[in-house]
Amino acid sequence: MSTRTTSAPAIEAEHLVKRFGDFTAVDDISFTVPTGSVLGLLGPNGSGKTTTIRMMTTLSPPTSGTARVAGHDVVSEPALVRKKMGLTAQSATVDELLTGRENLRLIGDLYGLPKKAVKARADELLEKFSLTEAAIRVAKSYSGGMRRRLDLAASLVAAPPVLFLDEPTTGLDPRSRNELWDVLRGLVRDGTTLLLTTQYLDEADQLADRVIVIDHGRVIAEGTPLQLKDRSGAASLVITVSRPEDVDEAARVLTTRIADFHVDRDARRLTAPSEGVSALAGIAAAFTEAGIELDDIGLQRPSLDDVFLSLTGRKAEDPRLESAGEGAADREDAGTRTAEPETARSETAGLGTTDQEHRV
């Protein structure tokens, strides 16, 4: 997304490990996020995304390994880390009984910002997140999308340079997702460094400069979205003929050039392993010569979904996942949070999210 990165990483994790008893939730994860860039942490339910975020945001001490945010160690300098970061946790953290505006002002007050500045900042954020009209309503009455926007606004009150977002758009409808993506892109344009977790492969594709794919607490792949797509195999050549009666003739023409391909008669579509862009021109010419009209001919890159499938042998939303500590409300660190102002506030275990929305 952005190319405006400096050399100093805004976020660094080195060999992070988190164990809950015998269970290793995060198993030796390392990454760096250059200032002004976006890292997507992509993984299915229970893969260790939230646990990683909790360690990075000082809510949960690592079993081993180190992490720094804006150059500050999360274990030895937690207060400095919190000053530099905002967190939008996986589940809503706003106070249901307060209005949108009161929620934002409360956080500003907790930060000890001057009253006047707090008022201005709250209104600015309400405007930015299209919540001005709803500002006087209690958060309880908000729709899921509005609530998510309020969550995000809450994490921005102190204008932190580093932002952690745990599944920012889970449960939102496509329009709300797009709106939120736009807001996030704007933040990045303004220089914010983002680490976001997601189960949505297209979300990583849309927002992240780099993606780390985790499964069972381990990094199984990393790179730019493009590199990951390239890794999962070649693109396919997809040809759609205009007239249904041409499908057989098209198949005959293609046989002379490609040994193995798939014909979908209903869709008037022929799909073959890609022979590269140079072959494409020759194939297109052969169809023209045979008088076969095409609706479309082109190379189709694998989606990040295909990538996940090829890496793990299952789809990202496949429910066949062990989640040992499911429902573990008694988080080991529940009592360690301080009264210090922090946007990194309590969240529920947040496990086993099964939203019904499609995952592209």
Ligand SMILES: Nc1ncnc2c1ncn2[C@@H]1O[C@H](COP(=O)(O)OP(=O)(O)OP(=O)(O)O)[C@@H](O)[C@H]1O
């Ligand atoms: N406090 C805890 N005690 C025991 N096990 C835990 C605890 N917190 C998390 N776990 C386990 O660690 C694993 C990783 O959980 P985590 O919440 O990090 O996954 P996630 O990738 O965020 O999943 P989701 O997509 O469902 O939010 C899961 O198996 C979970 O049950």
Ligand SMILES: [Mg+2]
């Ligand atoms: Mg989670």
